[in-house]
Amino acid sequence: MELLALILIPFLAATALLAFRPAAAAARGLALTSTLLTLAFALWLWYTWTGVAVTGISHDWVPAWGMRFKLGYSGIGLLMILLTGVLFPFIIGTGYKQPTGDPALVNSMLLFSQAALFGVFMAQNAFLFYIFFELSLIPIFFLLLFWGGEHKRAITIRFFLYTLLGGLALLFSIAYVTLQTPLPHSADFSALAALELPMSTQYWLFWTMFLAFAIKMPIFPFHSWQPETYVMAPTQGTMVLSAVMGKMGIYGVVLFLFTIVPEGALHWTNLVLVISLFGALYAAVIAFRQDDFKRLVAYSSMSHMGLMCAALFTWNAYGISGGLYQTFAHGVLMVCLFYIVGMMYQRVGTNDLSAMGGLKTRMPRMALLFMLVVGNAISMPLTQSFVGEWLMFNGLWQLDHWMAVAGVVLIVLGAIYMLYAYQRVLLGPDRQLEVADADDEEHFFLVPLIAITFVVGVFPNIVLHLVDGPVQQLLNSFTSLP
Amino acid sequence: MSALILISVLAVLVLYLGLYNKKSWLAPLGILGLAGAIVLFATGWHIPHHLLAGMLEFDRFSIGFSIGMAAITLLIFLFGPDYYTRMQQHVAEQYALMLFSLVGGFLLSSYTNMLMLFLGIEILSIPLYVLAGAKKNSLRSTEASLKYFLLGSFATAFLLMGIALLYGLAGSFDLGVISAHIAGAGSSDLVLNFALFFVVTGLAFKVGAVPFHFWVPDVYQGAPTLVTTFMATVVKMAAFAGFYRFIDITGMPDALARIMVLLVLATLLVGNVAALRQTNFKRLMAYSSVAHSGFLLLALLTDTGPGSTVGATLLYYTFTYSLATAGLFVLFTIAKRANNGAEHNGIFQGLFAAKPWLALCGLAMFLSLAGIPLTAGFIAKYQVFLLAIGAGWLKVMGFGVLMALLGIYYYIMVARELFVPAEHPTTFVVTPLNGLVISACAIGVLLLGLWPALMAW
Amino acid sequence: MVYLFYLFAAISVIAALVVVAARSPINSAIALVVCLLSIAGHYILLNAQFLAMVHVIVYTGAILVLMLFVIMLLNMNEEVEVRKPLITRILAILTAGLLLLVLLAATRQGLEMSAPESFNPGIGLVKAIGMALFHEFLIPFEVSSVLFLSAMAGAMMLAKKDGTEHVNLPPSSEPKDPAA
Amino acid sequence: MEDVMTAIRVVPLDHYLILCFLLFSIGMAGAMLRRNILIVIMCLELMLNSVNLLLVAFSAYHGDAGGQVMVFFIMLVAAAEVTVGLAILVQLKRNTEGVDINQLNRLKW
Amino acid sequence: MVRTELLAILVPALPLLGVLITGFGRRKLSAYAAGGIASAMVALSFVLSLLLFLGHDGQTHIVHLFNWITVGEMNIPFAFQIDSLSLWMMLVVTGIGSLIHVYSIGYMHDDPRVATFFAQLNLFTFAMLLLVMGANFLVTFIGWEGVGLCSYLLIGFWYKTPEFNYAGRKAFVMNRIGDVGMVLAMALMFLQFGTLNYVGIMDQAGSFAPSNPLLVMATLLLFLGATGKSAQLPLLTWLPDAMAGPTPVSALIHAATMVTAGIFLVVRSSVLFELAPYTQDIILWVGVATALFGATVGLFQNDIKKVLAYSTVSQLGYMFAALGVSAYSAGMFHVTTHAFFKALLFLAAGSVIHALGGEQDIRKMGGLKGVTKTTYVTFLIATLAITGIPPFSGFFSKDGILASTFADSPLAYGVLVFAAMLTAFYMFRLLFLTFFGTYRGTAQPHESPKVITVPLVILAVLSAIGGALNIPHVFGGSEWLKNELATAVEGMVGEHVALSASTEYTLMAISTLLVVITIWYTWTLFGKKTTLDGEPADMPFLKRLIAKRWMLDELYAFLIERPYGWMSRHFFSIAETKVVVPFTIGTGKTTHGFAEWLRKVQTGNTSFYLFGLMLGVVVFLLITYFSA
Structure with missing residues (x-):
């Protein structure tokens, strides 16, 4: 029942917002309340986690096509649920200080997407997964289309089509594999995982599935929608996109590729590793000389995602656990960073880094917050990112030394661009810009998030123990491969 | 059969009422009759009728399609009184012609003899030729009518040539005999292949498959919106029912499959791509109709014999497509009136601000046409996916997926207009009945999307 | 008798060509x-x-008279039609020629049908047709009444003068495509 | 009816086919070539009649009355079609003072 | 045991507490309060360390706090290792650290962000303690990165000057480059040993044959990490720039503690290095080269702190040279004495700078010995120590290194002695120019307050007598420090200098003599000068090259910085905006173009439609015909 509640609470709240269009304060309050409720539920699930995958609801939908309304979660799913649950109150909270538009509508869109995201992470049926996968896109689409920045129409459409392309390829794959199951067909993940598809099929099926997730994350060279979309999108939209929706890609890789087409995935491992690591380096290099703060963060996000994707394909516990763990860390990080971008934009009126500088004198509190976030971004030990990156490097090393070198170089490049950005925003001589320091509300927003990064950085096991079991299970199934 | 007679008599009755200028009685009478027909069909559900010397057969497929067509016609009739408020003359004729056309649709869904196929198509088409030109003082309407008439007649000529050749080969018009002959003949029998192809041409013309689609945008645009609605929905359903009945007996020989694949590819491509640059809503819907024909043809392509679910898929697809299309055309009429007769996509602007419920209904219908999950359109497309993949048409399906993507693009672009604030103040006048029709369509589309089992048989 | 076939065939083909080629509608109609x-x-x-009888009555008696009637009515017996551009004509003839060629090529393969040994000469008679029509083909016969009704009603509706003003909307009343 | 038998025996079915295809193609060419809508309709009739002839020939060769019944129906339908077509034509003439097919150019793009 | 654990936790916890107090109270605390709290925390830490040290029983204690990272086979505990090595380093860090904290109270009290400064300084102490106390590589790495971050923050403490920020970033990034090696080494060792605990690794390493390629690789990667942190060639250019930070920072971080982390790491993993002679050779020569490099560049520097910075580089080179010849105790000994006298040098220099109101250029100093007496004396003691004049501490520690090197490689010994002469030259040049002659500046020099001079005096004492910690056998000593450390540093077991006592005496005599001659020569050059000649414009090539620090910065700029910036810009402006994005947009545009064309095909001409219809029929017929 908790599972259904996770979907229904935001959905009903969103519907209510849309139907009654309450005034700003009420709309925000309702949205925040509902996200806090879902957070409570998510935490409850986390608290009661016993290490055994849970199936909450299983109801026939269209038996002939293997469609089944089946909700549940494994440890990996729970991690994602937790991520969504934790981040959405903050994303909604962003609207208090950095309003996107009519609060009723904007929050309604956000809540719709939250409901769909919960669905994605709880779906135990490939078809259901796809449905939520696409549904999560629609509210974001409207969010971008109506409250985006420059060139919003063209960029939104490009983003939308690009992601849909992947989605449809995924649908195609789902339809294909469902038909391969014995009669009566079933699209349950358990049934699909039991399939032993011939190699020749797995070769191409891998790509039709991977396309969806590669675009969603995104990794090179499927990323061309990403930087512009992030730049154009309102802060809240960017947050949802980068912090949560990108993670659907990671989740999907584990859920689909590793269980349904493991041999195909194994076969393409090197190629995927090379493109994702190359993409990670490529984005990290680009980020250095970006003048647009938001675009810089966008490229940094892409760089991180590339590393995470590569880590997943290392086929060992460290890489996969690290990659999954990092989804959480990265999600929190992205919300922080984009919030800071938004703060700066509100104050300076532009995202152009060359227009900033020397602000530390005016906003010392902000500088401290930003430094703490930067610490996480450059994966200082005892922050969350470090644990994930360490695990990922370990996984990469176990697979191939040179891949690990390429991965580790990222921490150098990351330090280069993040510190440079920090310097360009805050350091240097005072330029006499009249800006206010971070106020209490903004502290209220950022401090908990930063606290999370430290708590989980010092005690990573509270997240890691979620994924440990499922990852071991995955690895066991790999070892039985020829 | 009784429903067939009922509708025919009903049409005559409506014509008769028209003589007495009882305009306000027409629609209620028609609706009553249609409801009666639906009931009659439904009571015959479990009884397989094999009727009258093998001319018609009312099996589940035909009854399902007939009920679907009658239901959509009913929705259109509900919209009729509002649409015809300003028209004083020939209203009865138009209702009657639609009913006549519907009779043709019934025949097409149930024929078992090529002669009935021919008659069915003609009964379906001839009233449409007239209806397309029903706005007598509009040149566009007349032009649409004439274009439809000319092109349609030529397509009929091809169909007849095909029927004649089939008759020459098999010695009978009966589908069973023809089927047996095709099964016995080698795949290299050129004349047979030509014959099949000619019949397919005639049918493909009706469903608007490329390259026989040229009439579609022009006629959809020129015809009165109500007629366009009828054409896009009931006629399409009927045409596909007829198409299916024919394809079903052929066993899809290689030569036919080859042609069908090309038809599918061309239809998907042209339908979806050409729609990208359309700004006139009716033309857009026309191309959308062509595009959907592509998917439906793909479903047909997989029909290789008994036991397949192609028939059910077609019914589901066409019916839900019709629901969405009908609802959107009603919405379009409302918007068009609010914008002094303009037909471009921008007329929907400001609808969300003025009538949020209607805008959301419109959104649901657009999403359904686009094939976004939780709408019926998605389930429909997914069924086609499953069929095509099951039959091994992977590459064609891959192409279909790409085209579906384009489809989503142009629907979404129009759907976006619903939420854009209007540039200048517009008043949308919605009668309760129209609101009901739109809501019914949208709810139907969502309901069927959430619960596709509603239409399984 | 066999020559009669070729004679009729020649006449029909030539007449058909004249229909297509004649510049005046009247001449076409006569051809x-x-x-x-x-x-x-x-x-x-x-x-x-x-069938021959019905054919003569329906076509020459009804359809063609109707056409001539329309020609007179619309007063276009004097009108000489402008020809289409040469390229169009060539393409049209080429297409039709190709169609013919490919059809003929198919027939060269031959229909697996030889003349029947025993021939029922009665099939063309009124009685035989009537029997077929009212037994086997009763349903189509009845259904065709619907067709006629609809054609009649439709033709009446269109042909009747309403006396309303003819409003011709300008060629393009919709605004420019903003994306174009 | 000996002569009929002769005709069928002596004239191969192929010849009927060829004749019909010829008429069909001519009709088709005419439809594309001519601008007068009336003549286009005539060409249409030509095509329909070629089909009719084919059906009658087949009917004779099969010794089956069905083909002739079909022809009967085709005639009915042709009559109905022409009626409607001419009605539309009259309508067009009222609106545009002409029956040139090129006048149908409002609806495009 | 419980006592050990509690103390071991408290030692790093106190500075962390200091961070929190001074950090959160940075608006409310006065400069003295903040400084006092911070200093007290570190001093308390020192006391506790001392307690631990005194109560130490020579065993290795693991203080297990909690399991940090547990994944699959990996279980990395958050644990401290208490043995003589870590204890010794803790003493050095907290001891020197507390002195410098106290000193900073006086030095920084005028700065508006003094509380922040102390918070960061405390944070540094905390990180450094984690570094030396970690029971496994990963915990050490926390400190490793932590000190890097603190270094970045403190170098850029005066953030308004872009050059300082640049220096901070440079330090951090160069350290990060070293960290690449460190991380990779850890990954390698984890794969090989299945653990990252020092104890576990060192136990298992014995089963490897010497020169095993894996060990060579691991040690090389570790050494790469060490070069970054300890400013060895080629990753040393950040250290001189790091002098941008406040002087206490230079003293604590960039002289006494953080930069010795690399040496600590190598000593910590001495077992591995012992098994990789190839790596040891590299370490030796990198150390020797760095010693020479630092010493040469030091010759022509005019910034008082820069001279000291290059001297630090040079001294670190000595330490690595010692490690390269397995003389771990000598290395550690030099770490200790260096911490004393280099901290003293920096603090004294800070005192001078403070006295001159921020002036750092030695050409604008001179004759200060009369004004700033305490500073002068302490500076002199430190200079004597660093140049290795007996009996000051530097003599003993440097001599240990030189002797060990001579046993291994006379050539290296020769270079190191030469570097020692250079050291003597530039150090005394510095001394003479600063304190002798006549004053050439404009500010009003004055002696610093007690809070500054007291630490100086304490450090001077330590610098003078520090040698007593490890008096070699030839002088009748017992090599106390060596014996103490040997309980923890297993690689030290094989360490003994295979030299006869006479050879050792000779070597000491030679180096001492050469140094004294150099000092005399320096006196002749600078000692009595009242004015300073301008640098001759036509310096010889070599001299110019050295003065420009061997062009190393320019080389990096040319090889790395500029190409990287170029890449960054052009990846974006070419690859991204001209290829990847246009490809996507192009697809859309092509489709739109095609759509437009298809739209126009719909000409509205019925004849054309007919033609299209029939053409379609014909084409399909042809296809059917030809494919039959």
Whole structure:
């Protein structure tokens, strides 16, 4: 029942917002309340986690096509649920200080997407997964289309089509594999995982599935929608996109590729590793000389995602656990960073880094917050990112030394661009810009998030123990491969 | 059969009422009759009728399609009184012609003899030729009518040539005999292949498959919106029912499959791509109709014999497509009136601000046409996916997926207009009945999307 | 008798060509009459006397008269039609020629049908047709009444003068495509 | 009816086919070539009649009355079609003072 | 045991507490309060360390706090290792650290962000303690990165000057480059040993044959990490720039503690290095080269702190040279004495700078010995120590290194002695120019307050007598420090200098003599000068090259910085905006173009439609015909 509640609470709240269009304060309050409720539920699930995958609801939908309304979660799913649950109150909270538009509508869109995201992470049926996968896109689409920045129409459409392309390829794959199951067909993940598809099929099926997730994350060279979309999108939209929706890609890789087409995935491992690591380096290099703060963060996000994707394909516990763990860390990080971008934009009126500088004198509190976030971004030990990156490097090393070198170089490049950005925003001589320091509300927003990064950085096991079991299970199934 | 007679008599009755200028009685009478027909069909559900010397057969497929067509016609009739408020003359004729056309649709869904196929198509088409030109003082309407008439007649000529050749080969018009002959003949029998192809041409013309689609945008645009609605929905359903009945007996020989694949590819491509640059809503819907024909043809392509679910898929697809299309055309009429007769996509602007419920209904219908999950359109497309993949048409399906993507693009672009604030103040006048029709369509589309089992048989 | 076939065939083809080629609608109509009459001859050759009769009555008696009537009504007997551009004509003829060629090529393969050994000469008679029509083909016969009704109603509706103003909207009343 | 038998025996079915295809193609060419809508309709009739002839020939060769019944129906339908077509034509003439097919150019793009 | 654990936790916890107090109270605390709290925390830490040290029983204690990272086979505990090595380093860090904290109270009290400064300084102490106390590589790495971050923050403490920020970033990034090696080494060792605990690794390493390629690789990667942190060639250019930070920072971080982390790491993993002679050779020569490099560049520097910075580089080179010849105790000994006298040098220099109101250029100093007496004396003691004049501490520690090197490689010994002469030259040049002659500046020099001079005095004492910690056998000593450390540093077991006592005496005599001659020569050059000649414009090539620090910065700029910036810009402006994005947009545009064309095909001409219809029929017929 908790599972259904996770979907229904935001959905009903969103519907209510849309139907009654309450005034700003009420709309925000309702949205925040509902996200806090879902957070409570998510935490409850986390608290009661016993290490055994849970199936909450299983109801026939269209038996002939293997469609089944089946909700549940494994440890990996729970991690994602937790991520969504934790981040959405903050994303909604962003609207208090950095309003996107009519609060009723904007929050309604956000809540719709939250409901769909919960669905994605709880779906135990490939078809259901796809449905939520696409549904999560629609509210974001409207969010971008109506409250985006420059060139919003063209960029939104490009983003939308690009992601849909992947989605449809995924649908195609789902339809294909469902038909391969014995009669009566079933699209349950358990049934699909039991399939032993011939190699020749797995070769191409891998790509039709991977396309969806590669675009969603995104990794090179499927990323061309990403930087512009992030730049154009309102802060809240960017947050949802980068912090949560990108993670659907990671989740999907584990859920689909590793269980349904493991041999195909194994076969393409090197190629995927090379493109994702190359993409990670490529984005990290680009980020250095970006003048647009938001675009810089966008490229940094892409760089991180590339590393995470590569880590997943290392086929060992460290890489996969690290990659999954990092989804959480990265999600929190992205919300922080984009919030800071938004703060700066509100104050300076532009995202152009060359227009900033020397602000530390005016906003010392902000500088401290930003430094703490930067610490996480450059994966200082005892922050969350470090644990994930360490695990990922370990996984990469176990697979191939040179891949690990390429991965580790990222921490150098990351330090280069993040510190440079920090310097360009805050350091240097005072330029006499009249800006206010971070106020209490903004502290209220950022401090908990930063606290999370430290708590989980010092005690990573509270997240890691979620994924440990499922990852071991995955690895066991790999070892039985020829 | 009784429903067939009922509708025919009903049409005559409506014509008769028209003589007495009882305009306000027409629609209620028609609706009553249609409801009666639906009931009659439904009571015959479990009884397989094999009727009258093998001319018609009312099996589940035909009854399902007939009920679907009658239901959509009913929705259109509900919209009729509002649409015809300003028209004083020939209203009865138009209702009657639609009913006549519907009779043709019934025949097409149930024929078992090529002669009935021919008659069915003609009964379906001839009233449409007239209806397309029903706005007598509009040149566009007349032009649409004439274009439809000319092109349609030529397509009929091809169909007849095909029927004649089939008759020459098999010695009978009966589908069973023809089927047996095709099964016995080698795949290299050129004349047979030509014959099949000619019949397919005639049918493909009706469903608007490329390259026989040229009439579609022009006629959809020129015809009165109500007629366009009828054409896009009931006629399409009927045409596909007829198409299916024919394809079903052929066993899809290689030569036919080859042609069908090309038809599918061309239809998907042209339908979806050409729609990208359309700004006139009716033309857009026309191309959308062509595009959907592509998917439906793909479903047909997989029909290789008994036991397949192609028939059910077609019914589901066409019916839900019709629901969405009908609802959107009603919405379009409302918007068009609010914008002094303009037909471009921008007329929907400001609808969300003025009538949020209607805008959301419109959104649901657009999403359904686009094939976004939780709408019926998605389930429909997914069924086609499953069929095509099951039959091994992977590459064609891959192409279909790409085209579906384009489809989503142009629907979404129009759907976006619903939420854009209007540039200048517009008043949308919605009668309760129209609101009901739109809501019914949208709810139907969502309901069927959430619960596709509603239409399984 | 066999020469009659070729004679009729020649007449029908030539007349058909004249229909297509004649510049005046009247001439076309007259050529069509000739063509249709020659086809009636074929019917008789094929022992379809009843059909031949109906054909003459329906086509030459009804349809063509209707056409001539329309020609007169619309007052276009004097009108000389402008020809289409040469390229269009060439393409049209080429397409039709290709169609013919490919059809003929198919027939060269031959239909697996030889002349029947025993021939029922009665099939073309009124009685035989009537029996078929009212037994086997009763349903189509009845259904065709619907067709006629609808055609009649439709034609009446269109042809009747309403006396309303003819409003011709300008060619393009919709605004420019903003994306173009 | 000996002559009929002769005709069928002596004239191969192929010849009927060829004749019909010829007429069909001519009709088709005419439809594309001519601008006068009336003549286009005539060409249409030509095509229909070629089909009719084919059906009658087949009917004779099969010794089956069905083909002739079909022809009967085709005639009915042709009559109905022409009626409607001419009605539309009259309508067009009222609106545009002409029956040139090129006048149908409002609806495009 | 419980006592050990509690103390071991408290030692790093106190500075962390200091961070929190001074950090959160940075608006409310006065400069003295903040400084006092911070200093007290570190001093308390020192006391506790001392307690631990005194109560130490020579065993290795693991203080297990909690399991940090547990994944699959990996279980990395958050644990401290208490043995003589870590204890010794803790003493050095907290001891020197507390002195410098106290000193900073006086030095920084005028700065508006003094509380922040102390918070960061405390944070540094905390990180450094984690570094030396970690029971496994990963915990050490926390400190490793932590000190890097603190270094970045403190170098850029005066953030308004872009050059300082640049220096901070440079330090951090160069350290990060070293960290690449460190991380990779850890990954390698984890794969090989299945653990990252020092104890576990060192136990298992014995089963490897010497020169095993894996060990060579691991040690090389570790050494790469060490070069970054300890400013060895080629990753040393950040250290001189790091002098941008406040002087206490230079003293604590960039002289006494953080930069010795690399040496600590190598000593910590001495077992591995012992098994990789190839790596040891590299370490030796990198150390020797760095010693020479630092010493040469030091010759022509005019910034008082820069001279000291290059001297630090040079001294670190000595330490690595010692490690390269397995003389771990000598290395550690030099770490200790260096911490004393280099901290003293920096603090004294800071005192001078403070006295001159921020002036750092030695050409604008001179004759200060009369004004700033305490500073002068302490500076002199430190200079004597660093140049290795007996009996000051530097003599003993440097001599240990030189002797060990001579046993291994006379050539290296020769270079190191030469570097020692250079050291003597530039150090005394510095001394003479600063304190002798006549004053050439404009500010009003004055002696610093007690809070500054007291630490100086304490450090001077330590610098003078520090040698007593490890008096070699030839002088009748017992090599106390060596014996103490040997309980923890297993690689030290094989360490003994295979030299006869006479050889050792000779070597000491030679180096001492050469140094004294150099000092005399320096006196002749600078000692009595009242004015300073301008640098001759036509310096010889070599001299110019050295003065420009061997062009190393320019080389990096040319090889790395500029190409990287170029890449960054052009990846974006070419690859991204001209290829990847246009490809996507192009697809859309092509489709739109095609759509437009298809739209126009719909000409509205019925004849054309007919033609299209029939053409379609014909084409399909042809296809059917030809494919039959």
